[in-house]
Amino acid sequence: MRRARAWLALAAVLAACTALAQERAIPPGELKSGSAFLGSDLRALQNDDFANPGMLWVERGEKLWSEPAGKKTLACASCHKDQSMRGVAASYPKIDKANGKLLNLERRINQCRTERMVAEPLRYESEELLALTAYLARQSLGVPIAARIDGAARAHFETGRAAYHLRRGQMNLSCAHCHDAQWGKRLLSETISQGHPIAYPAYRMEWQTMGSLERRLRACLSGIRAEMLPYGSQEYLDLELFLAWRAQGLPIETPGVRR
Amino acid sequence: MPARIQIPREARRGEVIEVRILIQHPMETGYRHDDVGHLIKRNIIKVLSCRYNGVEVFRADLSSGIAANPYVQFYTVAEASGNLEFTWVDDEGQQGAERQAIAVKG
């Protein structure tokens, strides 16, 4: 009886995987990072470990990692000590086993700060939060993004997927319209990318500074003349999970340089 | 102001070495507007100077035409062991400094 149940469970998982695999608008073999849609100069800038402006934030993040903060005078390094953080960023967004919440890097950092370090949370788009997320993501350079969507994450994944396919704004477009159906084609003078999150936080030319994935999503909403949700909205987080699943297998390349 | 300097750690005397510097600074042009329509005041790095063991070997006058988080690469002759020290000032009078040591053999 147990064996039969085990086989049933396996069959169900396989069916789910296959079903999802069939639903990928861009097959794994055709996934392309945003770097593939840059001009040669910006791609060269991203690949220049010294001149990539995002590295200024990565370096700052490295310093902040060891700086004590809050009532307990703890630094990130106090608990994480010599622990390698390689692969950590590539597994986000993920469910915190302790409280069942879906977290991205920003929320995880702030959860650590408020709960363990008893320190003030860092504001979205603050220099410190950008620096820490950039530093952490950089530790996963080259690691394929691999977010899990099973268990408690499944509901968030479904919400994120619905958000990705929802028509919005004056232009009545969904993410899928451009990034699934029209990637590789021209929009005015630019080539539409597949819209992957693997280079974030990224140095965007339009901002002339570093910005988070959430900031980029807000810019997309602005671009299609839709209302921008406030920073920290659950919808962004669920969408981030969907985007991570959608980009599965692409290596992290933070800090990206983007237009 | 955070900055990164890249020079070789060591060089032969007389060797021409590459010097690179990247400074974190918005180089605010003075032509942008904030979200309520007010002009954001110009704030750029005006002068950047490099001294090699106290002697100025490179200087640059910059304008708003230099990209944000300015990057400059130039060359200098490795004369003696010591320090390359960069200093810069912006419109608000904020001063920045960063140095890197070099060992010169021969």
Next chain:
Amino acid sequence: MKRRDFLAGAAGALALPGAALAQVDPLDPLVRAATNGAPVNKGKVTLVLPQLADNGNSVPIRITVDSPMTAADYVKSIHLYSERNPVPNMANFYLGPRAGKAEINSRVRLAGSQRVTAVAKLSDGTFWYDAAPIVVTLSACLDES
């Protein structure tokens, strides 16, 4: 006012990229600030810009001057000019015999397709220049965030 003089001085300044490069007008007030009216010759300077900028906010630029960079013969300064930016004198770089090699790399902002000019002052008091055209396109979506 200075900007209009600059444009008027350089014949065909608003010509499409790829058109014949006009001469640098040595009497132009901007250039004269660096040259004091001395003639500016084409040569010795090589200005390298991409033909098409990915983004006008950060364009890589390289200026090289053919000079032995000895105590007797070296590049004193390099002056960079834009014909369309609100601030035409983009940067001045001061070198000297201790430079060893007269080459500067940087990243600049360019306000639209235009010709960029680099003028070098040598230790013998002569001035040399190079100019390069570049096409600069705009981003598709406006970012208000």
